[in-house]
Amino acid sequence: MPHNPILIPILGDQLTRTLSSLRGRSKDDSVILMMEVWDEATYVKHHKQKIVLIFSAMRHFAAELRQAGWSVDYVKLGDADNAGSFTGEVARAIERHDPRAIHITEASEWRVQQAIEEWPDKFACPIELLSDDRFICTHAEFRDWAEGRKALTMEHFYREMRRKTGLLMEDDGKPTGGDWNYDKDNREPPKTMPEPPPVPKFEPDDITAEVITLVEARFADHFGNSAPFEWPVTSAEAEQAADAFFEARIECFGPYQDAMVHGSDALYHSMLSTSINCGLLDPLDLCRRAQKAYANGRAPLNSVEGFIRQIIGWREYVRGFYWLHMPGLAADNELNADRGLPEFFWTGETDMRCLSDSIRSTQNNAHAHHIQRLMVLGNFCLLAGINPRDVQDWYLAVYADAFEWVELPNVAAMILYADGGKLATKPYAASGNYINKMSDYCKDCAYSVSKKTGEGACPFNPLYWHFMNRHRDRLRSNHRIGRIFATWDRMGEEKQREYLESADNFLDSLVPASKGWARNED
Numbered sequence: 067m068p069h070n071p072i073l074i075p076i077l078g079d080q081l082t083r084t085l086s087s088l089r090g091r092s093k094d095d096s097v098i099l100m101m102e103v104w105d106e107a108t109y110v111k112h113h114k115q116k117i118v119l120i121f122s123a124m125r126h127f128a129a130e131l132r133q134a135g136w137s138v139d140y141v142k143l144g145d146a147d148n149a150g151s152f153t154g155e156v157a158r159a160i161e162r163h164d165p166r167a168i169h170i171t172e173a174s175e176w177r178v179q180q181a182i183e184e185w186p187d188k189f190a191c192p193i194e195l196l197s198d199d200r201f202i203c204t205h206a207e208f209r210d211w212a213e214g215r216k217a218l219t220m221e222h223f224y225r226e227m228r229r230k231t232g233l234l235m236e237d238d239g240k241p242t243g244g245d246w247n248y249d250k251d252n253r254e255p256p257k258t259m260p261e262p263p264p265v266p267k268f269e270p271d272d273i274t275a276e277v278i279t280l281v282e283a284r285f286a287d288h289f290g291n292s293a294p295f296e297w298p299v300t301s302a303e304a305e306q307a308a309d310a311f312f313e314a315r316i317e318c319f320g321p322y323q324d325a326m327v328h329g330s331d332a333l334y335h336s337m338l339s340t341s342i343n344c345g346l347l348d349p350l351d352l353c354r355r356a357q358k359a360y361a362n363g364r365a366p367l368n369s370v371e372g373f374i375r376q377i378i379g380w381r382e383y384v385r386g387f388y389w390l391h392m393p394g395l396a397a398d399n400e401l402n403a404d405r406g407l408p409e410f411f412w413t414g415e416t417d418m419r420c421l422s423d424s425i426r427s428t429q430n431n432a433h434a435h436h437i438q439r440l441m442v443l444g445n446f447c448l449l450a451g452i453n454p455r456d457v458q459d460w461y462l463a464v465y466a467d468a469f470e471w472v473e474l475p476n477v478a479a480m481i482l483y484a485d486g487g488k489l490a491t492k493p494y495a496a497s498g499n500y501i502n503k504m505s506d507y508c509k510d511c512a513y514s515v516s517k518k519t520g521e522g523a524c525p526f527n528p529l530y531w532h533f534m535n536r537h538r539d540r541l542r543s544n545h546r547i548g549r550i551f552a553t554w555d556r557m558g559e560e561k562q563r564e565y566l567e568s569a570d571n572f573l574d575s576l577v578p579a580s581k582g583w584a585r586n587e588d
């Protein structure tokens with residue numbers, strides 16, 4: 067190892083060879099530090115597959131860097147003197163290497179960035195913090211864009227990103243095809259859907275197998291199944307997964323984006339979020355590949371525009387939104403939701419078929435697709451008034467792609483309206499009707515989606531009106547939702563009472579989660 071080097075700590079979601087802290091550095095006078103630490107693995111009790119993914123991807127990345135000639139100091143979780151935290155491990159690495167400076171790319175999460183910002187007070191050597199330019203929009207750009215706006219409308223931000231990247235833009239500054247957004251063409255129900263091609267699966271190699279053994283030994287009480295583990299853990303594997311998406315699934319990505327089919331976990335989704343978020347794939351490169359698929363006539367504009375919008379629109383937007391509103395966002399609870407998360411979110415044991423299938427996919431793959439997260443699981447939490455803290459912990463723990471910067475805005479603001487409408491102009495509330503339209507769940511459900519109240523009625527139906535009624539004062543002035551109250555008023559008192567009683571009976575039957583699923587109690 068070089069003497070008096072530049073020490074470069076690389077975090078578990080910074081597994082990118084062109085990371086800002088690596089660029090321009092000499093291999094001869096740098097030491098890269100990678101750390102498996104207890105604090106990160108347990109600040110929420112992550113799904114077993116999420117820990118396998120991160121540790122295995124980190125170990126593979128370290129091996130690739132060594133192969134390329136870098137000096138890598140890799141601390142494993144099982145090492146006897148592991149300090150347990152990033153700060154503790156950096157302190158130990160300073161003792162070992164006596165670095166002349168530390169260069170680190172900013173953390174993606176507020177919690178970790180706070181810790182890094184304390185390092186200048188703790189450590190004698192100079193610290194250079196570099197911005198993370200794997201994102202398209204800088205923090206300053208987002209703040210400037212948000213400044214003075216009454217509403218932070220994603221669609222407006224997205225157009226800025228289209229202009230900035232030139233993606234799907236014509237020479238005259240107009241959007242390709244004449245429209246910015248083709249979402250109206252992207253709501254096909256599953257009835258018409260061709261059989262989706264299989265998603266590539268990646269067999270665990272020796273490195274991954276060793277990590278699976280570690281996770282089974284040390285995190286046995288964490289949620290989810292560790293096997294079969296099939297996620298890409300190297301950039302080469304992630305590129306293969308991307309190739310498969312651009313060859314066979316992008317064509318139907320748009321139309322069937324909102325469809326849900328029992329037992330079918332990927333459908334036409336890319337399944338690339340785990341690789342993008344830990345740095346194995348470059349989001350902008352994926353968008354360029356999507357644009358090429360359109361140019362080559364292999365995918366229609368509505369699919370390609372939809373995919374690009376998810377990445378340079380939603381993904382960049384939620385990241386900007388997170389940094390603009392932290393730390394307050396994590397504590398927001400505009401609707402005063404105070405019910406505990408039901409136990410069935412952890413066991414999958416519920417007769418509600420849409421929920422049990424979404425939770426099954428979550429248990430087996432540490433993944434559920436967007437519309438399951440939004441309109442089944444999220445919609446349930448919103449309507450049932452589950453407290454934001456429990457919901458945030460659940461989503462952060464159970465998904466392999468969950469890092470707080472992307473999870474929290476989606477949970478607190480998009481599904482729970484806990485931010486009071488800074489992100490979404492109205493709560494994404496829906497009755498069973500929506501789920502029935504977009505899925506095949508209802509036909510074999512123990513509940514009847516057409517029954518509105520009473521025994522056997524789909525719980526989403528009375529819960530919808532219970533939600534609207536209890537938040538009437540707050541929501542009726544909202545022009546996108548206010549008209550709903552006219553329908554409620556026309557129902558008459560008896561019908562209204564039936565809805566409210568049915569919902570109350572259902573809510574009373576919910577068993578709150580036993581303690582200890584999401585957070586360590588000590």
Ligand code: FAD
Pocket residue numbers: 334335336337338339340342343373376377380381382384434435436437439440444461465467468469472473476477480481
């Ligand atoms: P695709 O459907 O193929 O979409 C392509 C890509 O677009 C995704 O890989 C992702 O990078 C991006 N994307 C799509 N929607 C969003 C969005 N709303 N926010 C940010 N990026 C988006 N995504 C995460 O990466 N991590 C999370 O922790 C996460 N939590 C979510 C929680 C809730 C309540 C909701 C409603 C959505 C959440 N999402 C999260 C967004 C989305 O559900 C996942 O990105 C997607 O399901 C990942 O699967 P995919 O790669 O097949 O996505």
Ligand code: DLZ
Pocket residue numbers: 076077078079080101102103104106107108112116117120173174175176178179
């Ligand atoms: C998610 C995660 C886990 C489970 N463990 C580690 C770890 O031991 N070491 C590490 O560097 N990163 C880990 N991560 C990802 C980090 O939580 C993530 O990189 C930071 O939170 C980003 O701010």
Ligand code: SF4
Pocket residue numbers: 417418419420421498499501502507508509511512513514515524525526
């Ligand atoms: Fe879900 Fe209701 Fe349909 Fe059952 S009937 S699957 S609970 S929406």
